[in-house]
Amino acid sequence: xxxxAAEDVSKSYGxxxxxxxVSLSVDEGEVFALVxxxxxxxxxxxxxxxxxxxAEGHVELFGGDPGDVNRxxxxxxxxxxxxxxxxxxxxxxxxxxxxxxxxxxxxxxxDEVGVADAAETHYENLSGGQKRRTCVxxxxxxxxxxxxxDEPTTGIDPAGRRQLWDLLGELAASGTTILLTTHYMAExxxxxxxxxxLADGAVVAVDTPGALVATHGGESLLIVxxxxxxxxxxxxxxxxxxxxxxxxxxxxxxxxxxxxxxxxESAGVGYDSLTWREPDLExxxxxxxxxAEGTDADGVGSREPRGPVAPGGERP
Amino acid sequence: xxxxTRAGWYSFLRRRTAVxxxxxxxxxxxxxxxxxxxxxxxxxxxxxxxxxxxxAGYIGVVVLFTxxxxxxxxxxxHREGGQFEKLTTTxxxxxxxxxxxxxxxxxxxxxxxxxxxxLLLGATGADLALSAETLLVVPFVVLGVATFxxxxxxxxxxxxxxxxxIAASNGLAIPLLFLSEAFVPADLLPxxxxxxxxxxxxxxxxxxxxTFDSASATSSVLGVSAPAPYADLGVLAALTVVxxxxxxxxxxxxx
Numbered sequence: 001x002x003x004x005a006a007e008d009v010s011k012s013y014g015x016x017x018x019x020x021x022v023s024l025s026v027d028e029g030e031v032f033a034l035v036x037x038x039x040x041x042x043x044x045x046x047x048x049x050x051x052x053x054x055a056e057g058h059v060e061l062f063g064g065d066p067g068d069v070n071r072x073x074x075x076x077x078x079x080x081x082x083x084x085x086x087x088x089x090x091x092x093x094x095x096x097x098x099x100x101x102x103x104x105x106x107x108x109x110x111d112e113v114g115v116a117d118a119a120e121t122h123y124e125n126l127s128g129g130q131k132r133r134t135c136v137x138x139x140x141x142x143x144x145x146x147x148x149x150d151e152p153t154t155g156i157d158p159a160g161r162r163q164l165w166d167l168l169g170e171l172a173a174s175g176t177t178i179l180l181t182t183h184y185m186a187e188x189x190x191x192x193x194x195x196x197x198l199a200d201g202a203v204v205a206v207d208t209p210g211a212l213v214a215t216h217g218g219e220s221l222l223i224v225x226x227x228x229x230x231x232x233x234x235x236x237x238x239x240x241x242x243x244x245x246x247x248x249x250x251x252x253x254x255x256x257x258x259x260x261x262x263x264x265e266s267a268g269v270g271y272d273s274l275t276w277r278e279p280d281l282e283x284x285x286x287x288x289x290x291x292a293e294g295t296d297a298d299g300v301g302s303r304e305p306r307g308p309v310a311p312g313g314e315r316p
Numbered sequence: 317x318x319x320x321t322r323a324g325w326y327s328f329l330r331r332r333t334a335v336x337x338x339x340x341x342x343x344x345x346x347x348x349x350x351x352x353x354x355x356x357x358x359x360x361x362x363x364x365x366x367x368x369x370x371x372a373g374y375i376g377v378v379v380l381f382t383x384x385x386x387x388x389x390x391x392x393x394h395r396e397g398g399q400f401e402k403l404t405t406t407x408x409x410x411x412x413x414x415x416x417x418x419x420x421x422x423x424x425x426x427x428x429x430x431x432x433x434x435l436l437l438g439a440t441g442a443d444l445a446l447s448a449e450t451l452l453v454v455p456f457v458v459l460g461v462a463t464f465x466x467x468x469x470x471x472x473x474x475x476x477x478x479x480x481x482i483a484a485s486n487g488l489a490i491p492l493l494f495l496s497e498a499f500v501p502a503d504l505l506p507x508x509x510x511x512x513x514x515x516x517x518x519x520x521x522x523x524x525x526x527t528f529d530s531a532s533a534t535s536s537v538l539g540v541s542a543p544a545p546y547a548d549l550g551v552l553a554a555l556t557v558v559x560x561x562x563x564x565x566x567x568x569x570x571x
Contacts, residue, residue: 050405074405076405082398099320
């Protein structure tokens, strides 16, 4: 059963088309991640789905109109959320919890999101990560059936991000339906059952992370840095390209890496580092959403190779 | 609604400058206007009425300015911080949010009004005509605060930035202050001025009727003479309801 469904949803702000005929559905107990460049329409879609803005098309929440839904069942974290600055995390959670008939124990939530130590600090004096975690807790305070979180881990350090991933994973395991937007492909890949890629206000792909990677991710790559011997490269007899000292070998299975290394060494080819990686969701993103965010600070467009490093190489 | 009222009250108390100036405001009003009034010029013009006549104006200043600026700024802050988007998905209704703001402001302005009255009586020796009807000041203050909370909320909902909200709030409040019989009697103002359109007019007329004028004072409502202060209280109540409904509808769901 679809907890959340959108059919041909469109929204424009003057001449700007924010959403252009978006259709998708999120099933009960599913974790659905919306990814896409800035301005792709993710936040507008979240607002249309939660009924905080009006949009053309048809939206259903728990099988009914978003305006008629029992609000006890929804937890929302808006993207740019700045709660009352002079309240402490404990008071903020008591405040938001107090808006519901029933809410989770505040101390338990503070502990779960990792801000128990700062529970009595005014929100305005918290670090960026503590603020965001407090806001995530505010979205969880009513123990919602549907959790909608717009970029939940933006501004949170890697350890804090992992902690929230674990928390969201536990919620998903307990049956909470989660719709999240994110700039972190690793986050979508780690958490989501399905991923929807939004670009220019339209959904360009929806599937499981694995299926998206298989369909749109491209080839596995072996990247060898510091290679100068072009003739030796030609003797490799592989689909390879040498540009500015970087040798890129395509379609390399992990079991073939050792053979290629041996071939290079027996041919006397020197190199500085060697990296193998398989395609992932970031490649899908770059393939389908283009280079709209080429220098994004979140690393959206600045692809770094990952994977095992062969002997003699150094980790990028 | 209790949760949002409590949060609003704590937020106010912890903004020390806001607390200071909220209560400094009535004090400075008494000092400035009290000094002017006590010059008692004899050849006509402004500030020639007895001291007690201005008490309604002093309280009117606090009832007008404080909720107007506080609620318009609060709405603007909520918009910029995505708080309405969050609240829209909770069981809290928009009218409940506005009512909680009204409750907080009524408490603040009630205290400020008491301070103002104490200062007036102590510092200027204002001659008040106290009677059982003087207690009607309480509903006048409550309705006045609710009215200008609603007006402030509408301003905050319509104007898109905090800077713009402050400018709009001042741009509305200052003309209202001088066109509502707060400090200038109606007979000194041009007849064509639509004093009856200002909610503050009914506030100042009504409060003046229970703190200064005799019980036989009358008030003109829609051209009909009626006994003050009840006619003024009725009109103010009607305006409060209309403006409160409009303000609740105007509150944004998201920005």
